[in-house]
Amino acid sequence: MEFLEVNAPRILDLTIEHAxxxxxxIIVALLIGVPLGIYLTTNDYLAETVLQIASVMLTIPSIALFGVMIPIFSIINQGIGFVPAFVALVLYSQLPIIRNTYTAIRNVSPEMRDAAKGVGMKTHQRLLRVEIPNAFPVIMAGIRTAVVMNIGIGVIAAYIGAGGLGVLITQGISRGDNYLIISGSVAVAILAMIADAILLWIQKRYTPKSIA
Structure with missing residues (x-):
């Protein structure tokens, strides 16, 4: 308790930095992944290629990907810190977002599409009024997965100077301080649970009642 009383402001600052x-x-990953997932439903060959690339990207160890980012962004004097960590997290987010969006849109009932066509809806109207609302729970599941995963992976970003809760854990390991390690780990877990709960509420709130 004494440790928390002394270090609470720092833990809060690092939690905000991490978030x-x-x-x-995640915002940038959504702007890339959701439109791309929707587009891939129109091109099966490209879909297979993109999903394979995204799968390979996810298998790269996080510390290795962060390490690769350092020389790349050193060209623009951003080799360590926020930028390489940000780009790495965007890349890690792509597979669950693209895959779930692609799968959800593809699995919308053909009868619903036919009904939308029957009432004269154009392609973009069908997408916005029929396909996305019906695919929303599955898309949100992919987003929730990406968010929780990135909160965990973001801990490694502390090794390249990106800050966040990983600072507590890395400092705890280097100093042999279990209090720092435990406080950082618990804060990461709590942040992940809060983020997932908020996204689950959004998912339930905006899922059409007909498919809830």
């Missing part, structure tokens, strides 16, 4: 890093990465 900002992951949050911005």
């Amino acid at each position: 900002v890093l992951v949050g911005l990465a």
